[in-house]
Amino acid sequence: MSDSKIIEVQHITKRFKGLTAVKDVSFSVREGGITGMIGPNGAGKSTTFNMICGYYPPTEGRILYKGQDITDKKAYEYTNMKIARTFQIMKPLKNLSVLENVVASAYFGHAAAKSEREAKERAMEILHFTGLYEKRHILSKDMGTPDQKRLEMARALATKPEMLFLDENMAGLNPAETEAAIQLIRKINESGVTIFLIEHIMQAVVSLCEEVIVLHHGEKIAEGTPAQVMNDPYVMEVYLGKKEGANA
Amino acid sequence: MSEKRKAVRTYHRNLAIMLGIMLLIFVCIPLFVKSPYIMNIFVLVFYMSTLSMAWNLLGGMTGQNSLGHAAYMGLGAYASCLLITKAGINPWFSAILGMVIVGLVAGIIFYPCFILRGPYFTLVSIAFGEALRQFIINSTFFGRASGVGLPFGRDSWLNFRFGSKIPYYYVGLAMLLLVYLLMKKIERSKMGYALRTIREDEDAAAAIGINPTRYKIMAVVVSAMVAALVGFFYASYIRYIDPELMILSKSTESVLPAVVGGAAFVEGPLVGGLIMIPLSEFLRAKYSSILPGINMLMYAVVLLVVIRFRPTGILGWYMHSRVKTFIDTKILLKPPVEVLEEVELAKMSGKE
Ligand SMILES: Nc1ncnc2c1ncn2[C@@H]1O[C@H](COP(=O)(O)OP(=O)(O)OP(=O)(O)O)[C@@H](O)[C@H]1O
Numbered sequence: 270m271s272d273s274k275i276i277e278v279q280h281i282t283k284r285f286k287g288l289t290a291v292k293d294v295s296f297s298v299r300e301g302g303i304t305g306m307i308g309p310n311g312a313g314k315s316t317t318f319n320m321i322c323g324y325y326p327p328t329e330g331r332i333l334y335k336g337q338d339i340t341d342k343k344a345y346e347y348t349n350m351k352i353a354r355t356f357q358i359m360k361p362l363k364n365l366s367v368l369e370n371v372v373a374s375a376y377f378g379h380a381a382a383k384s385e386r387e388a389k390e391r392a393m394e395i396l397h398f399t400g401l402y403e404k405r406h407i408l409s410k411d412m413g414t415p416d417q418k419r420l421e422m423a424r425a426l427a428t429k430p431e432m433l434f435l436d437e438n439m440a441g442l443n444p445a446e447t448e449a450a451i452q453l454i455r456k457i458n459e460s461g462v463t464i465f466l467i468e469h470i471m472q473a474v475v476s477l478c479e480e481v482i483v484l485h486h487g488e489k490i491a492e493g494t495p496a497q498v499m500n501d502p503y504v505m506e507v508y509l510g511k512k513e514g515a516n517a
Numbered sequence: 518m519s520e521k522r523k524a525v526r527t528y529h530r531n532l533a534i535m536l537g538i539m540l541l542i543f544v545c546i547p548l549f550v551k552s553p554y555i556m557n558i559f560v561l562v563f564y565m566s567t568l569s570m571a572w573n574l575l576g577g578m579t580g581q582n583s584l585g586h587a588a589y590m591g592l593g594a595y596a597s598c599l600l601i602t603k604a605g606i607n608p609w610f611s612a613i614l615g616m617v618i619v620g621l622v623a624g625i626i627f628y629p630c631f632i633l634r635g636p637y638f639t640l641v642s643i644a645f646g647e648a649l650r651q652f653i654i655n656s657t658f659f660g661r662a663s664g665v666g667l668p669f670g671r672d673s674w675l676n677f678r679f680g681s682k683i684p685y686y687y688v689g690l691a692m693l694l695l696v697y698l699l700m701k702k703i704e705r706s707k708m709g710y711a712l713r714t715i716r717e718d719e720d721a722a723a724a725i726g727i728n729p730t731r732y733k734i735m736a737v738v739v740s741a742m743v744a745a746l747v748g749f750f751y752a753s754y755i756r757y758i759d760p761e762l763m764i765l766s767k768s769t770e771s772v773l774p775a776v777v778g779g780a781a782f783v784e785g786p787l788v789g790g791l792i793m794i795p796l797s798e799f800l801r802a803k804y805s806s807i808l809p810g811i812n813m814l815m816y817a818v819v820l821l822v823v824i825r826f827r828p829t830g831i832l833g834w835y836m837h838s839r840v841k842t843f844i845d846t847k848i849l850l851k852p853p854v855e856v857l858e859e860v861e862l863a864k865m866s867g868k869e
């Protein structure tokens with residue numbers, strides 16, 4: 270089990286009207302683990318993520334999930350396949366309470382709740398688990414970024430995924446909140462969920478991921494353990510370059 | 518813990534009593550009100566609020582603004598009238614057939630526009646109503662511009678035909694209640710959550726496993742079927758229909774009660790209908806003879822004030838108002854809405 274690949278991405282390319290956002294990228298995600306993807310802004314991380322999650326299809330290439338070709342699956346078919354995702358730009362159901370946000374998710378996917386009671390009970394469990402319980406009656410639009418990020422995760426978890434995709438779930442958090450998020454992600458992984466995450470915060474990547482993929486200008490430039498990747502000369506160059514650019 | 522449960526139970530009981538009394542008042546009104554004019558306003562409130570509930574399933578719950586509800590209502594009225602007059606089918610049965618026909622038509626017409634996102638649905642709903650009206654005006658089978666009449670005759674439940682307004686009052690009230698219960702049921706079901714998720718964000722909906730097209734079609738079909746039922750009721754009540762039934766301004770009339778009462782709430786169209794429809798009738802009766810059009814102007818002013826100051830409608834205001842706190846604490850005795858659901862929480866924490 271520990272060596273089986275849950276996701277295999279084979280030579281995917283995405284072109285947006287002339288702009289090639291992702292170029293011939295291949296990698297795989299090990300079942301049961303936490304795999305990370307890093308790279309400077311605009312590297313094509315979210316685009317890769319969106320293709321894998323069926324938000325839009327790749328221009329070229331194939332995506333396999335447990336050996337099955339899912340390249341052409343629609344976004345709404347994913348939770349039935351036990352795959353869930355979050356969005357980098359959060360999409361809370363603004364005018365619904367936090368509880369209702371999560372209840373809605375519990376009604377769908379492969380383990381869809383059969384009744385409102387069941388959906389609510391699962392939602393409550395997940396709200397406890399993600400630390401949102403006390404805020405369950407607040408409208409989700411009235412919460413700050415850290416809580417909305419948690420809510421993104423709670424909504425994904427309520428569909429009972431085996432494979433969870435997280436797109437910059439820690440962006441905009443302070444160190445304490447980041448630490449809490451890291452603990453939460455580890456807890457989710459320990460409960461048996463394979464995780465693929467995009468993250469800019471290195472501290473999180475290093476402490477969570479066993480395997481890291483680096484994208485730059487739409488191409489995969491490195492992969493390996495966090496230590497291997499961080500010591501890669503090209504990666505260092507790209508990252509230091511980016512940091513200077515960001516500070517200027 | 519059991520104290521809390523007891524408090525919630527008392528609250529529920531008192532709420533039931535209060536609603537029961539309100540219902541009883543409505544049931545008793547025909548015993549005291551003898552004026553056909555006033556009775557007519559009540560019947561109008563019942564069927565227009567029901568139509569507005571149908572609209573609200575799409576406009577309020579799903580976030581799809583329809584301007585074609587007069588058309589579904591009109592088509593439902595025509596379908597059932599023609600089934601009665603041309604095919605000799607019993608009115609009650611024609612009502613069901615009419616609903617099925619209108620549901621199918623709406624599903625087929627709107628399927629393509631739900632695959633696309635954006636304002637297509639609203640535009641097509643306007644075009645649909647207008648096209649249908651033109652078609653009927655030019656069709657001999659549909660009676661052209663002169664319309665279709667239903668036969669008069671002795672009072673009969675079998676033929677849903679009465680000289681007095683009282684039976685229509687009760688049937689209208691029953692229709693309103695049944696549709697309300699249906700909408701309440703939908704709101705709390707899987708479908709209701711799907712529709713509200715779609716309203717908030719289609720991408721988020723798809724990400725949790727909702728097929729937006731499928732649920733939007735379901736919503737439009739149910740909504741159109743309810744509108745068709747209202748059409749049948751209207752035709753049986755007025756006993757005459759013509760293509761004017763489908764003009765755009767009638768569709769807007771179906772939107773107003775929901776928007777004024779609060780489109781986010783299943784109860785919105787009821788509250789809005791109870792206020793706006795008598796108001797509109799009152800203004801018409803009182804002022805239209807003094808200065809024609811002034812009633813519409815005053816109506817528009819009221820509407821603008823409500824929409825400007827209460828974007829979420831009257832119920833949106835009520836839910837956070839002191840009036841509600843007062844009613845909760847003094848009449849229903851304590852548990853605020855939030856706490857209603859504490860019973861479930863108690864069960865959950867008992868589990869841990
Ligand atoms: N829908 C789209 N249409 C056109 N161009 C797009 C679209 N989505 C992304 N792009 C472009 O593709 C490139 C890669 O974007 P992407 O969002 O994948 O980057 P990213 O690695 O996620 O960056 P960030 O760290 O800022 O989130 C960018 O140049 C972006 O402008």
Ligand SMILES: [Mg+2]
Pocket residue numbers: 314315316357
């Ligand atoms: Mg991104």
